[in-house]
Amino acid sequence: MVRVRFAPSPTGHLHIGSARTALFNWLYAMKMRGVFILRIEDTDLRRNVDEAFGAILDAMKWLGLDWQEGPYYQSQRLELYRKEVERLLETGKAYRCYCLPEELEERRKEALQKGLKPMYDRKCRELSSEEREKLEREGRKPAIRFKVPLEGKTIFKDVIRGEIEFYNSEIEDFVIMRKDGIPTYNLACVVDDHYMEITDVIRGEDHISNTPKQILLYEALGYAPPRFAHLPMILGPDKSRLSKRHGATSVNAYRDMGFLPEAMLNFLALLGWSPGGNREIISREEMIAEFELERVKRHPAIFNMDKLIWLNSHYMKTSPPTYLARLAVPFLEKEGLVGPDFSLSVLEAVIPLVQERAKTLGEIPRWVDFFFKDEIEYEPSAVEQWLKDELHRKLLLSAKEVLENIEPFNKENIETALRALAEREGVKAKEVFHPLRVAVTGKTVSPPLLESLEILGKAKTLKRIDQALGVTSP
Secondary structure, eight states: OOEEEEOOOSSSSOBHHHHHHHHHHHHHHHHTTOEEEEEEOOOOTTTOOHHHHHHHHHHHHHHTOOOSEEEEEGGGOHHHHHHHHHHHHHTTSEEEEOOOHHHHHHHHHHHHHTTOOOOOOOTTTTOOHHHHHHHHHTTOOOEEEEOOOSSSEEEEEETTTEEEEEEGGGSOOOEEEOTTSOBOHHHHHHHHHHHTTOOEEEEEGGGGGGHHHHHHHHHHHTOOOOEEEEEOOEEOTTSSBOOGGGSOOBHHHHHHHTOOHHHHHHHHHTSSBOOSTTOOOOOHHHHHHHOOGGGBOSSOEEOOHHHHHHHHHHHHHHSOHHHHHHHHHHHHHHTTOOOTTOOHHHHHHHHHHHTTTOSSGGGHHHHHGGGSOSSOOOOHHHHHHHTSSHHHHHHHHHHHHHHHTOSSOOHHHHHHHHHHHHHHHTSOTHHHHHHHHHHHHSSSSOSOHHHHHHHHOHHHHHHHHHHHHHHTOO
């Protein structure tokens, strides 16, 4: 059975690149009817950020990437790693290194000055027991290094990139356990992948350089290595590595801006993979059915903000109003629009009026705020254009008198009555509609007026007209 894992480090929020890695692992597991495991790689205690633990889980849940096992925390598995390191020491495949950080740095500088690769010079690789005892009497605590073979190659086949090889002479004797007894990434990763029975390791291409080290560890520990697939980098529009200068880089930041999880998932899926047929809109079910690792592209994916906004606009237009209303509530709360009298049913009725206009949930408050305020603010230019002159004040007052007598107060009756008013007054309909729009919304651009009036109701509409006439009274 296919078993894959997503293994973030809790050093910050879930990055877009990490979220794409999680998605591809999840899709592969779902396609192969396998198991998707969540593992938190938290052994680097200096870099862990407390809030990151919850933020990563929240982002995963928001995207709908549910895991079947975990989350497992590496910090709770230290004894297992130490046991395996001890095994490597006993079999002569690892050794204790007593070099001090300042000594290592000095020797690296010397190597650079000589034009050599600044890798560990293996000084402690063949220490005698007497030399080790002397160093320990000096109070030196050892780190544990893996004894990399001095000759030959380490070769592996990448599902996406084909065969990749490294000369062992180019791989330094890397640390597998720090002086404080905490394992390094490569050791903990290999041990966990073995004991969790991971069949396929799907991760970013920045891990390619780690892969030969891990394969050597697999062999030394007697483990069968998994298949490897390294995903392409995600670059900004300027072809540089994706960073904050290109916009937000975390999934939660886009959630907080009002992007929908369906849009983000669709967007992430197209970063380095294509469903075929030049399609841009693809559902979660279609992703699962069509996903293949072999169809992941080798070249870098480009993060295109315009495309993400376009996708989000599509899902805003096609999602059920009740769903969007529920998701929009926090954005209205942020703007102070959710008070004791707030009605979710009113918001649900309003959403269809703005679905074509709002590109994100974050834009909804500015379109619908007038529905949830007792007193509205007027755009100065709107007042100047439509409420100050005598004709429009007269038409607005006449509109109030007409609206007072409408029963039932619905879109059809409102439109008929207002058009009849315009005809009686010998003016175009817009001369009646525009002042009324400004009076009830405070704006020259708003959701459809007639539908808005019906939702506002007669009492609130008449109150708004009085407020507008008061604002513009001589």
